[in-house]
Amino acid sequence: MITNDEILEIIDAAASRELIDRHRRQLQTDADYRRRFQFFESLESALYELPLESPSLRFTENILEKLKPAIQKTRPFPRWFPFIVGALCCVALTTALFSPASAVSADATPRVFQYVLTQGARLWQIYLSALSGRWSIYLLGLTASAALLLAFDQKLLQPYFRQRGLSIG
Amino acid sequence: MIAHLVKADNKYIDDFALIERILQNRERDAAYRALVDRHKDFAFTLAFRVLNNREEAEEAAQDAFIRAFKALPTFQNQSKFTTWFYRIVLNAALSQKEKKKIPVDELDEARTMTGELSADQTKAREQKYFIQKALQQLSPDDVLFITLFYLKELSMEEIAQTTGVETNTVKVKIHRARKRLAEALQNMLKGEEKNLF
Numbered sequence: 001m002i003t004n005d006e007i008l009e010i011i012d013a014a015a016s017r018e019l020i021d022r023h024r025r026q027l028q029t030d031a032d033y034r035r036r037f038q039f040f041e042s043l044e045s046a047l048y049e050l051p052l053e054s055p056s057l058r059f060t061e062n063i064l065e066k067l068k069p070a071i072q073k074t075r076p077f078p079r080w081f082p083f084i085v086g087a088l089c090c091v092a093l094t095t096a097l098f099s100p101a102s103a104v105s106a107d108a109t110p111r112v113f114q115y116v117l118t119q120g121a122r123l124w125q126i127y128l129s130a131l132s133g134r135w136s137i138y139l140l141g142l143t144a145s146a147a148l149l150l151a152f153d154q155k156l157l158q159p160y161f162r163q164r165g166l167s168i169g
Numbered sequence: 170m171i172a173h174l175v176k177a178d179n180k181y182i183d184d185f186a187l188i189e190r191i192l193q194n195r196e197r198d199a200a201y202r203a204l205v206d207r208h209k210d211f212a213f214t215l216a217f218r219v220l221n222n223r224e225e226a227e228e229a230a231q232d233a234f235i236r237a238f239k240a241l242p243t244f245q246n247q248s249k250f251t252t253w254f255y256r257i258v259l260n261a262a263l264s265q266k267e268k269k270k271i272p273v274d275e276l277d278e279a280r281t282m283t284g285e286l287s288a289d290q291t292k293a294r295e296q297k298y299f300i301q302k303a304l305q306q307l308s309p310d311d312v313l314f315i316t317l318f319y320l321k322e323l324s325m326e327e328i329a330q331t332t333g334v335e336t337n338t339v340k341v342k343i344h345r346a347r348k349r350l351a352e353a354l355q356n357m358l359k360g361e362e363k364n365l366f
Binding site: 004005008035036038039040042043046047048049050052053054055056059060062063064066067 | 198201202205206209210211213214217223226227230231234235238293296297300315319320321344347348350351352354355362363366
């Protein structure tokens with residue numbers, strides 16, 4: 001008598017030589033065993049052929065809608081925000097350390113500070129004169145157009161294609 | 170491997186790349202959508218096999234996606250996304266099952282649906298009906314192992330990771346679950362199983 005456990009071993013190709021011989025003999029002589037084995041075999045293929053179920057059509061949309069408040073809640077600031085804050089803190093700290101008020105004993109520090117101020121003012125003048133040039137106006141125009149195109153893409157084109165399911169998915 | 174990739178702008182984007190996009194906030198909505206579309210059928214099927222109710226299964230699967238997305242920053246790339254995610258789906262389905270005692274009546278409804286079917290289609294539908302009926306008689310553990318095993322999405326090692334048991338134990342559990350399913354069908358059909366299968 002071959003048990004159900006042994007039939008599964010045969011189906012999984014994990015049966016011993018001796019069991020396979022017994023199985024072959026019984027297949028030829030025992031009609032009841034033959035039917036039982038066929039049932040296990042058919043069940044096996046029926047299980048493999050069981051289709052995946054599909055959820056409703058609104059499934060993905062529902063998730064994305066539910067997800068929106070969660071995302072906004074978990075990320076109040078953009079990713080780069082801590083870096084900007086860190087950089088600002090560094091600038092503030094450096095300025096405080098080298099400012100004339102904190103440099104009571106060191107004579108060189110106020111001079112350094114004044115030098116930085118003069119150079120800054122000079123750069124600012126160069127920047128203002130460059131802005132009034134023709135090429136600067138072209139450059140500004142190009143930048144503004146690129147920004148407008150980017151905004152158009154993000155606010156209109158991308159939502160339009162997303163609505164029609166034309167996404168990277 | 171191809172099943173885990175998506176075509177976009179002539180490039181294939183795998184799960185890890187999509188997760189990277191979400192975490193870096195690049196095309197995040199599209200990446201969320203891609204992940205959901207890719208895994209929703211399996212997640213829903215797994216939940217449905219445990220819960221036997223489409224509405225509840227849909228709720229559990231959606232809940233699982235939201236839980237997974239919220240926990241993405243903690244996802245370790247050491248395992249496949251699916252291994253990690255199916256565990257979440259399973260937990261969501263089991264906790265749903267705990268919360269509500271769900272009546273089982275959908276199968277009979279599906280079976281009596283009319284329509285022109287060939288003899289083979291009718292037989293396949295009957296087989297599916299009785300397999301699902303038999304699955305209802307098994308424990309959630311048995312249903313889970315059978316679902317994970319026969320949908321062939323995961324290897325034995327991945328099933329072990331998903332279910333949190335040793336690989337050898339997985340093999341034993343799958344073997345026992347298959348045997349119990351066959352015996353449940355035999356008891357239910359009382360000899361008729363040989364005509365149906």
